[in-house]
Amino acid sequence: MAWDFETDPEYQEILDWADEFVREEVEPLDLVWPHQQFVPLDGERRRAVDPLKEQVRRRGLWATHLGPELGGQGFGQLKLALLNEILGRSQWAPIIFGCQAPDTGNAEIIAHYGTEDQKQRYLRPLLDGELFSCYSMTEPHAGADPTLFTTRAVRDGDDWVITGRKFFSSNAATAAFLIVMVVTNPDVSPYQGMSMFLVPTDTPGVNIVRNIGLYGEHAGEGSHALIHYDNVRVPAEALLGGEGQAFAIAQTRLGGGRIHHAMRTIGLSRKALDMMCERALSRQTQGSRLSDKQFVQGYIADSYAQLLQFRLMVLYTAWEIDKYNDYKRVRKDIAAVKVVMPTVLHDIAWRAMQVHGALGVTNEMPFLGMVTGAAVMGLADGPTEVHKMTVAKQVLRDHQPSADTWPTEWIPRKREAAQAKYAQYLENEVGNL
Ligand SMILES: Cc1cc2nc3c(=O)[nH]c(=O)nc-3n(C[C@H](O)[C@H](O)[C@H](O)COP(=O)(O)OP(=O)(O)OC[C@H]3O[C@@H](n4cnc5c(N)ncnc54)[C@H](O)[C@@H]3O)c2cc1C
Numbered sequence: 001m002a003w004d005f006e007t008d009p010e011y012q013e014i015l016d017w018a019d020e021f022v023r024e025e026v027e028p029l030d031l032v033w034p035h036q037q038f039v040p041l042d043g044e045r046r047r048a049v050d051p052l053k054e055q056v057r058r059r060g061l062w063a064t065h066l067g068p069e070l071g072g073q074g075f076g077q078l079k080l081a082l083l084n085e086i087l088g089r090s091q092w093a094p095i096i097f098g099c100q101a102p103d104t105g106n107a108e109i110i111a112h113y114g115t116e117d118q119k120q121r122y123l124r125p126l127l128d129g130e131l132f133s134c135y136s137m138t139e140p141h142a143g144a145d146p147t148l149f150t151t152r153a154v155r156d157g158d159d160w161v162i163t164g165r166k167f168f169s170s171n172a173a174t175a176a177f178l179i180v181m182v183v184t185n186p187d188v189s190p191y192q193g194m195s196m197f198l199v200p201t202d203t204p205g206v207n208i209v210r211n212i213g214l215y216g217e218h219a220g221e222g223s224h225a226l227i228h229y230d231n232v233r234v235p236a237e238a239l240l241g242g243e244g245q246a247f248a249i250a251q252t253r254l255g256g257g258r259i260h261h262a263m264r265t266i267g268l269s270r271k272a273l274d275m276m277c278e279r280a281l282s283r284q285t286q287g288s289r290l291s292d293k294q295f296v297q298g299y300i301a302d303s304y305a306q307l308l309q310f311r312l313m314v315l316y317t318a319w320e321i322d323k324y325n326d327y328k329r330v331r332k333d334i335a336a337v338k339v340v341m342p343t344v345l346h347d348i349a350w351r352a353m354q355v356h357g358a359l360g361v362t363n364e365m366p367f368l369g370m371v372t373g374a375a376v377m378g379l380a381d382g383p384t385e386v387h388k389m390t391v392a393k394q395v396l397r398d399h400q401p402s403a404d405t406w407p408t409e410w411i412p413r414k415r416e417a418a419q420a421k422y423a424q425y426l427e428n429e430v431g432n433l
Pocket residue numbers: 102134135136137138140141142143144145167168169170171224376379380381382383384385386
């Protein structure tokens with residue numbers, strides 16, 4: 001009987017350390033340098049941040065998302081999930097632990113598909129936390145359907161020349177390189193005709209037109225770039241994996257990325273629930289505490305149950321990834337986790353905000369940021385609708401249409417069959433009357 005919901009005491013100790021470290025040392029960075037985590041370190045920030053990274057390294061918790069064969073610690077997804085739910089409390093924590101999106105997914109595909117030279121040039125410094133990367137796939141006219149992408153790379157001697165536009169390329173402004181998905185052969189199906197390239201951000205022709213911000217961010221503060229690739233010339237060695245492999249590579253990348261977001265979302269949702277409970281116990285109105293009101297108890301119970309369901313789902317999916325070592329095989333459950341994730345964060349953050357009254361909607365509390373974050377989760381890495389379709393298609397694969405007009409579970413036919421099966425006893429029953 002192998003089902004087991006316990007954490008090894010040894011690993012629990014490590015998690016306890018990480019929990020205290022994140023609360024005491026890392027969460028304050030979110031307040032001192034908010035939204036600065038993807039800005040390359042300058043003198044002041046480096047002095048504060050490097051010693052924290054060093055502590056994480058000494059504990060063996062640096063870059064735990066990759067296996068040892070790929071240059072990481074080889075924790076596996078289940079152990080990573082337990083760690084990531086702690087890191088999810090803080091914007092800076094993934095950076096301090098060397099496992100921030102989108103760099104984790106980008107590192108994963110370079111590790112899987114990169115040449116030795118590409119690993120030396122990009123993966124090593126990425127794993128060392130010395131540079132940032134950007135995944136440049138979505139285009140202004142098409143996101144959810146990658147078969148519509150038109151950015152082209154054309155072969156010219158030993159080089160490729162890239163031309164086109166990409167939208168919402170997160171962190172491009174501070175990234176050292178971009179992973180760009182382009183059409184290399186328009187004459188075959190997009191599934192065979194697209195490829196990925198590793199492009200240093202300072203290559204001539206990479207033109208960051210503007211950095212788009214999310215709601216609430218001031219103009220110019222955003223980190224999602226509209227990029228024009230104007231005849232960007234890269235050598236043949238810039239191709240990642242083989243020509244025409246972009247879809248296979250994208251699947252590897254997004255599978256890991258989605259489940260890691262979900263792990264961190266557990267931590268953020270739990271933070272909102274903790275805040276809701278504290279407020280419910282602290283605030284008095286109309287003769288009793290908020291925690292005595294049935295409406296508020298309902299918020300707390302619903303939130304707790306939603307979080308528990310989601311957590312078990314994420315941990316189970318992480319366990320499946322470790323077991324099968326194949327994102328494709330676990331695709332249905334990764335997509336299901338992606339579908340559920342925005343709703344869980346949204347609902348819990350919204351209730352926590354409501355329980356805090358007016359204070360809840362101010363910029364002195366983090367709830368509206370969480371609610372916006374939930375909306376983002378319903379789009380980034382693909383919209384919820386598309387993931388629902390993936391889940392449904394995978395579920396339907398395990399089912400068959402009924403053999404005739406009537407459903408297999410149609411009671412009259414089943415009853416008739418059951419009566420035939422137990423006919424001898426039914427006859428006795430009649431005989432005993
Ligand atoms: C914060 C953030 C960060 C991002 N970072 C990156 C990044 O780093 N790199 C990158 O390349 N992209 C990034 N993206 C882009 C993201 O991947 C796309 O937004 C997403 O794939 C949806 O594409 P779209 O925005 O063009 O929406 P569209 O494709 O235009 O879809 C719009 C809406 O139509 C509906 N819809 C779409 N398809 C279907 C369907 N098949 N069935 C039913 N309804 C459907 C959905 O409601 C969907 O939200 C980011 C997005 C956000 C919000």
